[in-house]
Amino acid sequence: MADLSRKKTKSSYRTVFRKARKVVKKNIVRLFIESILMLSFGSYIFIYLQKIPTNYENLEIISKMFSNYLLAFTYFYNAFKETIIIVFVFLLALLCILLFLGSFWRIIKIISKSKASKKYLK
8 A cells, every 4th residue: 555644845844934025125216106196195185174164064964864864764663663564464364364274174073073973873
């Protein structure tokens, strides 16, 4: 039978802590372009954030948001309540049908047993 175990060499062991990758130095021109782009986008976002209070009423937006969430919650609650009512009605209808069928089945059993007992009594 062949030996299935591998010979373990030093290169076959997997190291848990790998060596750090070499840091690639970036070109000075590339660093300058990246810094200018980051500075311009950051300043544009800062200016936009400063204009928000003049363009929008923050308290009005927050109150509208809460009222919309409350309205959505009430609609969801009403829809959920109506769904539960419909499911409850269907379950009651099913229970009613099962009770009627069970009672008729038992009545048929009683009638058939009474007929069978009358035959034996005669």
